Amino acid sequence: MLTDWWTIALVTVGCAFFLAGTVGLLRFPDVHTRLHALTKADNVGLGLICLGLMIHDGTLPGILRLGFIWILAIFAATVSAFLIARWHESAGTED
Amino acid sequence: MSLRRRATQDLPAAFIIAALLALLWLGLAEGEGWWFGGPAILAVVLMTLHLSPVRAQPLHPLGLLRFVAYFISQSLYGGLDVAGRALHPRLPLLIEKRQIAVQLPDGPARTVLVGTISLLPGTLAVDLEDDLLTVHGIAGDPMANIRRLEKRVADLFGLPDAGMRI
């Protein structure tokens, strides 16, 4: 039962990070600052949710699957963020 | 390139990829189907080395441990920091853009550096042209953070300290 509480706590905090990411996406003034919000907050959120579900799952294959998703998501997100930022940067006159 | 030289260069990378893929197969197939998974992993390793050649990079064990600890704590802090700024009623952003000469050599070390920057508090990698890295910051001076990260990455790959290099 203790593990359930851990899962609930981690998933809840993870969701809060997602909320912060979305708020940042809506409130921040330009593309680069919005990228800051999305990459950082959403990846922490996904990491916490993965961790919470790992505790909930408890089997080795399940933990491995979630671990792969987490690591790949981090990598894909930072590379995507870098490519989008770079693309925006080279789009024309800088603001 | 001779077969033997290729074999000695590619073998370490092949073993690492194969081990990781075995973990992935274990996760996907839940411990079944090794009769298919085994040969599949072998085929995938060969195809990967053909399609996208990589060189195994020796990692420094202590550096790895320190890097992982640093990465997890800093990305958590980064998330908290940006969440705090997003939810703050006055939206405190100290926007700054800087260009930094990267000291790390081209290759995996630089990949890890650029990939990590965007997850650390207040920094975002925007461009990398030759050795010049453009960083966008929202939390004041991004320089100190990046120099620290560079040192950690250098430790991770067992490279000499960035500051000491020519």
Add this chain to the structure above:
Amino acid sequence: MNTFLLGAALFLLINLAAGMVRVYLGPTTADRLLTLLLFGTTTVATLLLLAYSQASAVLVKVALLFVMLAAIASVAFVRFPHETVQKTDDGRGDHD
């Protein structure tokens, strides 16, 4: 537990809906791409929560596909020449 996980999934879906405002508003093309990034991560998290609330391990594999393919969409977009975007986006240009 399942109810909690479903609730969390619903929360993330509402989050996504809020994020859609950014695609709608733009103003720049890169802003629309950002939402793709948001959708990449958030859909994965939603699918994971759904997977465990419905006790369906396959959905975790669907999430794994999403993670791997999210990067392809970004690469496809950044390979897109700027002048083409300016012609095909709704005339506001890439910078306001």
Add this chain to the structure above:
Amino acid sequence: MPVSDLLASGFDVLLCIGLLWLAWQAITGTGLFRSVVMFMVFGLMMAVTWARLGSPDLALAEAAIGAGITGALLLNACRAAVSEMRSDEQPLRDRPSGVPKWLALPLSLAAGVGLAWLMHSIPRDGGPTPEAAIKAAETHFLDNPITSVLLDFRAIDTLLEMAVLLLALVGARVLLDQRRLPALYPVPDHPMPMLPSLLAMITPVLLLTGLYLFWAGSHAPGGAFQAGALLGALGVMYQLAGRFTPTHEPGTVNALLITVGLGLFSLFACLSLLWAPAPLSHPEQGAYALVLLIEFALMLSIAATLVLLFVGSRSLQLRRSTNHPGGRQ
């Protein structure tokens, strides 16, 4: 209990509204580019919907196709639409076709007659009812009911789908030749930072996941279509990264790859007349191995066709690095 029902309904209602709104935006949007983004998001939501509906097979397919290939294909179409506006570009290829045009009529007539005969030969009454089909699926030698429907009960549909995919590619090629559209997504000269690392990271994972889906297809959600779409997405990624060079000469390996699925399936359809009264019946022995072989060929063909459809060239060549031209297909 009521709380979880309420949450589930809330989730479903939000999903429905979101899908309708996205579809509306994709169709009526003011800019092509925004419509493409909306359509891609629609694909992601569709995958979540299939997951919610308990159809993981479709969720996998939607994830592989909707998240990977469709967006890239639509962007390509966007680009072609724009570049058609300026007509000062060199045609990719300007050559009359080697096949005389008058052949098209008898060929298509023959195909039509053949199809009509096939349709006529399907028993009209006493055909399997859904209940009978479900019952048969339970005792079928393939444990995944979806795959057993695709490759046994409705194998003719799958066969024709493969033909449609090949026709789409041929159609795109003809269109590209006639409209003199420029080579799409030309290989960029300047390498993009971080892209090679992304490829190196994603290549083994995607390849193994594709093979897993192919293997899983016989007993769990997965199969040739999902695996093929996934591998196709990887190919598109390589093309986007400039690692595949489009060539004008048709390559043997490419031709083999795009036809092997349809070819092997058709061959099986013909050969099966030896042991059964109707085409596409499975033999008593070795059916599992046969299905694996056909599925594998289908996977390769789907992947290769999708990539070539995206690139719009006759064939592709792998390029290891900028100073290392050549290499295998």
